[in-house]
Amino acid sequence: MSCEQCQVHLLYEFARGALGGEEAARVAAHVDACPECRRTLDGLRGLGMELGRLRAATQHDLPDGSADRVLLQAAQELNRPAAERGGMRRPASRPRRRLVLRQLLMPVAAAVLVLLGLRLVSPLIQPPRYRALDYLYADARNVATVTGIHELQPRALSAMDEAIAAEKPDVLRVANLQLVHYITLRAGEPDQIQDVHFLLKRLKDADRPAPSAAASTPAPATASLWQTGAVAAETSSAQQAAELIRTGRYDDAYRLLAGSNRPEVQALAAYAALRSDRLQEARETIEALNALGGPEHGIAPLLQAELAMMESRFDKATDYFAAAANEIDNRLWFQAGYLCKYEVGDDTLAGQYFERTADAEVADHVARRFHEDVRVARSRMALMEEDYEAYAAGPLPDAWKLVPTHPEEFMIAEIDGSRVLKQNEMGHRGGKLVTGFPGWYDYVMSCDFRVLQAEAEPQLDFVVYDLGKSHYAVEFANQSARLQIKSRQGPEAVVSRPENAQLRLPGPLADGRWWRVTVEVRNVGPDATQVTATVVPRDAADAAAEAATFTWTDQADGDPSPQRRGRVGFRVGGAEVAFDNLVVVPSRQD
Incomplete structure (x- = not known):
């Protein structure tokens, strides 16, 4: 032709x-x-x-x-x-x-x-690329109330539609507009308009051409929603669907694209399904997009986060943004920290997430808006650190800084000149203590323990990510330890013990010596949790040589899904056990 x-x-x-x-x-x-x-x-x-x-x-x-x-x-x-x-x-x-x-x-x-x-600018053949953003930016200028923030929601949604339906969707642009849209839906504080202004300014600044950019230099070839060539027919459908999305006709857009196996088209289809409340179809399309990979794969975690937010699973949405920050764009730690603060309710972890971004503008905004969260995150070197030396021997004080679930079963005792926690007469031969906060995650728990008396088969569990009917536990019995996973599945709890998650102790559990156990739990992705357990005699001359350890990753598909956060604690059966030096610190992020 x-x-x-x-x-x-x-x-x-x-x-x-x-x-x-x-x-x-x-x-x-x-x-x-x-x-x-x-x-x-x-x-x-x-x-x-x-x-x-x-x-x-x-x-x-x-x-x-x-x-x-x-x-x-x-x-x-x-x-x-x-x-x-x-x-x-x-x-x-x-x-x-x-x-x-x-x-x-x-x-x-x-x-x-x-x-x-209207006396607008105009090379007429080059209209503004993101017109909805212009309207949102203008409308947001004089907003000063929570109601005013909520009234921006239709504009924010239109701007997000344009970003998703762009020729080459930009991950950071989409994520920033996601957060703006979230704020317009759920803002509870007038000061949150400052965050809207900050994000919109970054979006507007990103639209300004770089001064050194040469107009005659062709753009590098990249994957796009509008590729031409052998896929022209499907490209035509994608173009029509993008325009339908821009005009809010999400259901029509989804019907036009359903069944495609092209990643760039599936990203549009998943978004159209989300906006037309086809949540199951959206979930399946996003999973297919993840499986295909390609340049558009970067949008997948954002779509997963959007689905989670629509289902009010904000902890999962936080995890998806955190995964995207790790794998795609460091600046997305701001999104993870923001949801962590306003929805998960963990200000300390929010401060840690805010600190992880390397972007100077984000750091400046965080310093102005969330300085207290960052200060707490920096100062809290340990989530918990207890050696019991501050307490008198006797009943466990009511004012103990973290509330246990069964305080009546434990007491403060003195052993070998050191204050320790142990069972009292009520908890003799058994007992349970769980402490901390349900929002804790990505942490390392360490504790010293000694079996004082034991029956034929004593049992001792160190529990992490405990949320009542679900947890991980390192179970000690005789001369071995293994991982137990207890998960919610409807009204019942399902218990499993992976065969490859166990270790052999370098001596009998009840031989009278002090042991040190360390259990680390880390969310290594949006759908996986890693558990590492290490046991060593406390007085070992060469701790590295005498330590026994295992690492296991829970990446179960469907139900039960991996645990994501929770408290710490221990359970005792058939033994009397002393505990000392209970420490919980954030996991080191490599």
Whole structure:
């Protein structure tokens, strides 16, 4: 196909997805090879995007009737004969092209008049790329109340739609608009408008072209939602779906894209499914997107986070943003920290997440808005550190700084000149103590213990990520230790013990010596938790040589899913045990 054959009306039909498969493929092949026709096509697409939203957008931003007036003037102008307008005469032998060009030029001229009437900037063939963001930015300027923040929600959603439906969706742009949209939905403090302003300013700054960028330098070839060539027919569907998403017709967009196995198309399909409340279809599409990989895979954790937020599983959404921060863009620690603060309720962990970003602008904003969270995160070298020396021998004080679940079963005792925690008469031969906070995660618990008396088969469990009916526990029995996983599954609890998660002690459990156990739990991804247990005699001359250890990763699919956070503690059965030097510290992030 030549440039003469690839006329404007064909490019127009191709841009709006109206060409059949064979003809679309021919146009796509020509556009791939012809920079001039490609520029024309890009201009048509940009105008189509703007004109598709122009009427709805201006109804709320222009004086009553002004939009109608300029559109009417455009129609009257274009209905005048070409000679009166000074326009080019069209040959009478080309009726189809004349009709298509008239249809094409009318909205172009209408856009010209509307934009001039509004006195907006204008190289008219290069309209603003993110118009919804402009409206959101303008509307947010004078907001000072929680109600005002909530009223921004429709604008925020439109801006997010545009970001997802862009030719090449940018992960950070999408994530920033996700957070803006979340704030407009759930803000509870007027100060949160400062976070909206900060995120919108970053988005606007990112849209400004770099001063050194050369206009003539072609952009590098990257994967995009609008690739041309052999996939032209499916590309046409993606273009139509993107426009449907921009105009809020999510259900139509999903039906158009359902069943595609192209990653870039699946990202659009998953988003359309989310917005049309097809949550199960969205989940399946995101899983398929994860399996396919490719350049669009970076959007998958953000879609997973969006799904989790729509289901009010904000702890999972936090995990997905944290995983994206680890694997894709360090700046996404801000999103993880923000949800951790306002939804999970763990200010200390939020401060730690805020601190992990290497971005100077984010660090400055955090220093202004969340300095107390960061200060606490820096000062809390240990989540808990207890050697019991501050307490008198006798009943466990009511004022103990972390509330245990069964304080009546334990007491403070003195053994070998040191204060320790042990069972009292009520808890003799058994007992349970769980302490800490349910929001703790990514931590290391260490504790010294000594079996004072034991029956034939004593049992001792050190518990982490405890949330009542679910936990991980390192079970000690005789001369071995193994991992126990107790998970919620409906009203019941399911217990499993992985065969490859166990260790052999370098001596009998009840031989009278002090042991030191260390259990580390880390969320190593949005759907996996790693448990590492180490046991060593406390007085070992060479601790590294005498230590026994195992590491196991829980990446169960479906139910029961891996534990993600929880308290610490211990349980005793058939023995009397003393505990000392209970310490819980954040896990070191490599």
